Amino acid sequence: MLELLSDERPVVLSPGTSVQLEYHSPVFDEEVVRGTFSYSIAVPAPPNGPLYGFPERLDAHVAPGAELPAELRLDGVPLLVGTQRVRSASTKRYSVNLSGALGAVGASLTGRMLASFGYGGVRHLPPAQPFGGGETGGLFQVPGWVAHANEVVRHPEAYDYVFAPVRCDDFYDPAPAPVVVEGQPPAPPAHPPVVINPWLGGANPGYGVPAGGSFAHVGFVGYQRLVVPLYDIFNPAASRPYRSSEGQLLPAYGQLACPFPRLRYVLRCVFEESGLVIDEPNFLPGELGDIVIFSPANALRTSRDAAGVVQSSFHLADALPALDVAGLLRAVRKGLGLVVLIDEVNRRVSTCLLRDVVAAPAAEVPDLTGRLAGAAEVEIAEAGRLKLVYETDPDDLLTEQLLRQAPDPATLGPAVEQLADLPATALVGAPLETRLVRAQGAYYQSSGVWNFSGTTVDLTWRYLAPALEGVEVGGTDGTEYAQGFAYTHLGRAPFQADPQLAVQLDPLATDFMEVPALSRAGFEPANASPDAPPRPAALRLLFWRGMQPASDGTLYPLVTPLATNQAGDVVGQLSLRLEGAAGTYQQLLRGWLEVKRRGVVVKQPLRLSVLDLARLELARKVRLDGIEYLVRKLSVTVPLRKPVVAELVRV
Incomplete structure (x- = not known):
């Protein structure tokens, strides 16, 4: 018996009603999230008017075409769980379309920007603390984000974001495009480097030093080997530097701090706000959970209270690029072969790697040879080259x-x-x-x-x-x-050895950190100026590699696109480079792209039962006559009076 319900309220169907369904594999949904959907169903109007809000009446109180819950069952087995909409209406019948949960969620998220989600709200940081000058007073105040960032470095597993230094020349004052001399390495910038989440080397208990270093609130810097004192630099009026001639001090760069949210946490928030449940053990497991999203932003918001103490906070939404959810899902699918899977019946979300789908062992592949229901039709096209x-x-x-x-x-x-x-x-x-x-x-x-x-x-x-x-x-x-992500170059950042005395920025110095580097205008959410640089739109992913040695052996927190640290030690199995043994092509994309390029599609009739349909996982391979395939699409008419047509791509 065929049933259509909306929140357990039955929709009256005409005798002999049949429904054409298409099941789309998430493995092949590259640009849009389609999931399961139906073609139009003719539903009699008179008994169903109250449920659909009488869409044929112009004076109806409910807006026509409102989205309603939907569950399509056959003999009590759910075949589609999602939403339904009336697409046309008359006094005799309604034309209704059904969409599974995956398609419904995908449609609702397509245009929603990443920065519009909650991500735990505003994070209020400890107040600034005096530092230096003995027990009775301080020469300057250490911002609260420094203590918090140090705590995150100590216990990274307890937080859904990380702090780490990244060099971003021209963050405040973008320079003209440099003159490129063919065959010559790039010239150093015309002003001192700007470091997001600056890191100081050396022991200093006043900072609550983790592993021999600390984040910094340094503001005054020098040019060309100039050593300058460290002062209290919290002064909004001095937050934007000017260029100087050699040897002249530059004004404070301000408190340039930004947390880098974990990709896993961002996706979890997106789907949980959409009413889905996360399958935690199968949601970006292992090294994928170490991926963070980097944006060249100053996400810190600061103010002074009545006592003059600096208060600071941040919101993770300010650290995300100007992408919508669909754009993020497309990017991680193309770049990492990472696919989001939604169990439409149980509304649970998990992830899988296309690499693992293709390489699943034979013992895990269901054999459908006994369900063959006729000769196959083969469509042949030339294999693609990429x-x-x-x-x-x-x-x-x-x-x-x-x-x-x-x-x-x-x-x-x-x-x-x-x-x-x-x-x-x-x-x-x-x-x-x-x-x-x-x-x-x-x-x-x-x-x-x-x-x-x-x-x-x-x-x-x-x-x-x-x-x-x-x-x-x-x-x-x-x-x-x-296919690859916006490249983040690994460059040198100065390694300040003594935060109490001086900051040394020497382009020829041997003490340095090898950190990601770029050169572009930064984004400051607190700066509402109409001519301020916009939120960057490029997605930059980096791996969190924990504390790693700098050139002098002192440890610092590292985010990197590579699988190695500065000393050349292997610190991960994966790299975000396309090339190389640890690169995304060899490690994540190669097997899938071989399948993607195949020009042969097999259309095979299969005699499947309603239980077969309910159990079939379209993100898994199937076996027919000893050959393994991935199912690209299933075309189904219910009730099941004729074979299901499966579009298959050989693995």
Whole structure:
């Protein structure tokens, strides 16, 4: 018996009513979330008018076409749980469409911006504390975010966001696009580097130091090796610096702090606010839970209370890019092969990797050979060829400049694995070389120094540019497919050794942190000026790698797109680079893209029961006559009087 209900209220169906359903696999839903839906159902109007709000009447109190709950059952087994809408109405009948929970949620979230969700509301931080000057007073106040950020570093598992230093040159005052000299490495910025969540090295108990360092509230900085005192710099009027000539002090950069929310937490908030339940053990497990969203933002909001004590707070929504939910889901699907799965009956949300779907062991694949109900129809098209490229941020001057430095592959010398493998000498008169160092994912360029041997010169190698050519899949000249995330370059940030005495910014210094770097205008939610830079729209994902050694061995909190730390130690199995053994292509996307490129689709009739339909998971492979397939779509007419047609892609 076929039943249609709305919150357990039955919809009266005409005798002999049948419903055409389409089940779409989330594995193949790349641009939109479709899930399960029906074609129009003719429902008699007179007995159903009260339930639908009499949509045929112009004077009805309920707006026509309002969304209502829906559950379609066959012999008591739910086949679709979601919503229904009247699409047309007359005095005799209504035309009704059904959408499963996945499609309904996807439709409601399509245009909703990430910044519009709650994320736990405003986080109020401890008040500022005096620091320095003995027990009776302080030379300046340490902002509350410093103590909180240190606590987050100590116990990262207890928080849904992290703090870590990221260099963002031109955050306050974007420079003109730099002049690029072909074959030359990028020039340093014309002003001192700006670091979001600045980190100080060295022990200082006044900061509540975790692991030999602390976040900082430094404001005054110098230019070109200038050492300057550290002062109380909380002064909104001095929050924007100006450029200076060499040796002149620059005004305070202000309290440039921003939490980086975990991707797992952002998605959880999005779906929980939509009324879904998170399947925690199967929701971005393992290393995927270490991914954070970075935005070049100053999310800190500060004020002074009546006693003059600095109070600060932040909202995680201020640290998110200008993306809607659908855009975020598309990006993580393309970049990580990460798919959101919604159990439409139980309204539970989990995630899976396309890699794991394709590679599921044979013992876990259901065999439907006994359900074959006729000959298959095969549609044949040419297999696709792809060139995976990086989705870059057009406003990031540093990355744009670095990409333009990439050498012509025809001029490259042989690639090496490590920096130590680069040749130390060359014959006099031999042309200088550019080589790829695979472990660094970067090009290095040689220069020669005469060593008085008469026949050879000593070579020194300098960093030239990151290797970001992308990946060819299935041959050359493929269609470009923006697959990687907006690239965040790894650059040096100054490592301040003594927060009590001085801040040293030396472009030639050996003490530094290797942190993500970019160069673009920052976003400040508290700055309501109409000419203020807008919220960045590019999605930047980074891995949280915990405390890692800087160049002098002191530890600092690291977020990075790589699977290694500054010392070259492996700290994860995954990288956000497209290339390399730990890159997203080899680790996450390769198996799926081989399936995606196949041009052959099999349309196979299957004789499935209502229980078969209820149990079939479209994010799993099936086996027919010993061959494994992924189901792209099921076309079903209920009641089940004829075979179901499955569109299959061979794995």
